[in-house]
Amino acid sequence: MILHRYFAQKYVFYYTSVFMIFVIFAGMIDFIEHLRKYGNDVAVSQVSLLTLSNVPSTVYQSMPLIMILSGIWLFLALSRSSELVVTRSAGRSPLQFLMAPVLVGLIIGAITVAIFNPLVAAMNKQYSNTLDEIETGRKSAFSVGAEGLWLRQGDDLGQIVIRASRSNSDGTVLSGVTLISLSNDGNPTRRIEAERAQLGYYEWILRNAKIWPIGDGINPEFEATTQKRFTVPSNLTLDQIRDSFGSPQSISIWKLSPYIADLQASGFSARRHAVWFQMELARPLFLVSMLLIGAGFSMRPSRFGGTGLSVLTAVFMGFGLFYMRNFAQILGENGQLPVALAAWTPPIATFMIALGIILHKEDG
Numbered sequence: 001m002i003l004h005r006y007f008a009q010k011y012v013f014y015y016t017s018v019f020m021i022f023v024i025f026a027g028m029i030d031f032i033e034h035l036r037k038y039g040n041d042v043a044v045s046q047v048s049l050l051t052l053s054n055v056p057s058t059v060y061q062s063m064p065l066i067m068i069l070s071g072i073w074l075f076l077a078l079s080r081s082s083e084l085v086v087t088r089s090a091g092r093s094p095l096q097f098l099m100a101p102v103l104v105g106l107i108i109g110a111i112t113v114a115i116f117n118p119l120v121a122a123m124n125k126q127y128s129n130t131l132d133e134i135e136t137g138r139k140s141a142f143s144v145g146a147e148g149l150w151l152r153q154g155d156d157l158g159q160i161v162i163r164a165s166r167s168n169s170d171g172t173v174l175s176g177v178t179l180i181s182l183s184n185d186g187n188p189t190r191r192i193e194a195e196r197a198q199l200g201y202y203e204w205i206l207r208n209a210k211i212w213p214i215g216d217g218i219n220p221e222f223e224a225t226t227q228k229r230f231t232v233p234s235n236l237t238l239d240q241i242r243d244s245f246g247s248p249q250s251i252s253i254w255k256l257s258p259y260i261a262d263l264q265a266s267g268f269s270a271r272r273h274a275v276w277f278q279m280e281l282a283r284p285l286f287l288v289s290m291l292l293i294g295a296g297f298s299m300r301p302s303r304f305g306g307t308g309l310s311v312l313t314a315v316f317m318g319f320g321l322f323y324m325r326n327f328a329q330i331l332g333e334n335g336q337l338p339v340a341l342a343a344w345t346p347p348i349a350t351f352m353i354a355l356g357i358i359l360h361k362e363d364g
Contacts, residue, residue: 003087004100010078011101015070015108019059022066026058027051042134050134053127057249060120063112063283064290067105068318071294072311074101084299095358098295105291109284117280118252125250149174153236158183160232162204164197172199172238177206179232188214192232199238206230248276256280271339275332278343279325286325286347292354293318296361321350 031051038047059066078084087097151162158181165176177197181190194209209230212220251259256277263270297314298307325346332342 003092003097006100007078007097008100008104011070011074011104014073014077015066015104018066018070018073022059022062023055026062027055030054030058038134046130046134050127050130053123053130056116056120056123057127060112060116063287064318064322067108067287067290068294068314071101071291072298072314075295075298076307076311079299098292098358101291101295102288105288106284109287112287113253113280113283118254121250121252124247128247128250151236153234158189160234162197173197179204179206190214191220192230194230199234199236200231202234202237204232204234206232248273253277253280271335272333274339275329275342278339279329282344282347286350289347289350289354290318290321292351292358293321296354296357299358300361321346321353325350 031047034047034050034054035044038050075084078087084097149164149167151164153160153162161180161182162174163178164174167174174197175195177192177194179190179192179194179197180188181192183189191212191214192206192209194206196207198205198207206227206229208226208228210224210226211230212224214220248256251273256273260270260273260277263273294314297310297317300306300310328337328342328346331337332339
């Protein structure tokens, strides 16, 4: 028990050290990049806020690399100090002294998904909104709920709020549409209801629309008109709509399941979100597997030499498995693999590969 606690404490120290190094480097690189792109347009304080909003997402994506590097660092240190040799001499197999780091890795994975994920989602959404406001001067918003879906677009003339009861899978064709035009001071100027709205080239094309003007001294119903085809200017594009509702990274894992249900009820394809949800559930297993990959290549006694080559092999294998996981995610999102298969096969395969490497290198 004392030995397990000792190995666990050592791994927590090395993991924390690698984590903080990544945070510092990610912050420095992000700050320099944002300062280069937006330094002439915004204050340094806003650049700093952009950086702080983006760093959690960068570190979150780097978690597999952090796990493998911290595992390599731990077992190289134990090997160079001959602590692994002493542990083996005491009759402990590698699988036994791996139990404590693996348990810590599982706890880190669970904390990453349960606590760090919602923080990253909130900061990612804040970063996207701030960046959109800096680049366009206006915010575009999209939300989906049980009552339907809502869009907001804006330009120098004002805002347009769009509500629809249903949509196609990518949000370019809306049904049961209501549009409210607002002036820059927030007063409504026009209401439009249409059976259907289709996103064209910087415009919404409405079918069977009824338009009510709104303003002082105006009788909206008396002056209402109907049009079989009516167009409303729009600064939204297909990519912007997809980015608005199609980024599961900006949704907390605790809210992702009901959000998927709302997407499906509104007619959207929720496959991307379903794949991401399952991959987040599988993330602790994948992180532990990356730790084991690092351990498998760094537990050999340092007197045998070849340490640099082993570390390099572990890092490259980690990158390869990481990209294999991303490739499976793409196949799952495109419908070429079932959701569960795309999400769970890479972590399980990585775990089995890591276990095989450790068993192969274990003496006896």
